[in-house]
Each structure stands twice: as structure tokens, then as C-alpha cells.
Amino acid sequence: MTDFRALLAALTDAGVEFLIVGGAAATAHGAARLTADLDIVYHRTQENCQRLVSALRDLAPYLRGAPPGLPFRWEEQTIANGLNFTLTTNYGDLDLLGEITGGGGYEELLPHAIVLRPFGIECRCLGLKRLIEVKRAAGRPKDFEAIAELEAIVEERGE
């Protein structure tokens, strides 16, 4: 099980600049579909990457699906050398995304974010309509059901 409260607290306590996207964002907006991980888009500045390293250091981050024992080091240079990371942590699965298809990076997405307070933790989440646009732009058939549900949420909200 992914402990969303613990992951969000770890990120915000360290001052990481991030937005919730993907299935967790859909949940926040009212979707009923099961999602297994927390997807975030992080701000790719040097300072923020340092905060990200600090936030996850004690959570045993490791590449999801990779064989055990790889020389994976959770440090700033690792983030600088990559962009998107699918990780396991002590609190569950966490996807760190430098960019998302059709949406860009943190700065492009930030104007479309809303502020939420799940578990009393203030964090940003991609707005519903932008989330739909991004999923549409990705064009993945596996997202069709999720997009349909998100659009139904828009209708149910009367927007």
C-alpha cells in the first residue's frame, strides 16, 4: 500500500516544489479508479533537487522493478543525470517526473495547479481540466477509461 500521507509529508517537510499528477491527482478530484502510486512533477532546479534528495534519503528509494543490488545512489547527480524516476520507497511507490507528455515541466504546469490540503498537508495538484488535457495529449489507449471518468467528474460538478 502507498502511504500518501507519509509521502506527501516527507516531500513538503523538506520544502520540495512539486505538483501531484496522474492517478493520485484524479483521486484528489474525485475519481474512483484504483491507482497504486503517487506521481509528482518536480521542479528541476538545483535547489529543489537537493530538497528531493533530502526528502527521500531515509525512505530507501530504489528503482522499481530493477533487480536488487544495483549501484543506485540517491543523490543530486542521479537526478541531474535523469529526468523521470519510478521508485519504490518505504512508504510505497513514487514516480518523480521532470516532465509529462503534453504538459511539460513544473513551470509550465504550475499555472494550472490548485492548492489542496489532504491530511492537513498543503500541496499543489494539477487542475482537473489540465489533467484531462494532458492525458488526452498523451494519447495512450490505457488512459481512455480514466479520461472518460475525469470528464464525467467535470460534468457532475456542473463545470
Added chain:
Amino acid sequence: MESGRPLQSDPVIEDYKRDVDRTLIRENLRLSVTERFEKLMALQQFAEELRRAGRDARRRK
């Protein structure tokens, strides 16, 4: 801030939309964001218990 632009209709998505269970959505929209995440975590736990039960059953065969 959310975009105010209306979403353009997509016939493929409209077709999928017919199968969306809106009672679940309405139920979720009555919950707080925290409650929605708590519900998701409970669902994850239930799914994991089902997987474990399935594995145990296969081992017993």
C-alpha cells in the same frame, strides 16, 4: 488556477463515458480530499489482501 476553456468532445471518450459509474463519482465528490485518499488506501489494502489470498490458494493446489 484552472483553465476555463471548455473541453472539446471526443467521440471515443464519449463512448467510454457511457460505462462510467457516476454513483461512485457522486459519492466521492461528497468526500473531502483527505477522505478520498483514505478510501484509495483502503482499496489498495483490500486489493493486496485479495492478491495474497490468490497466491495462498494457488500454493495449496
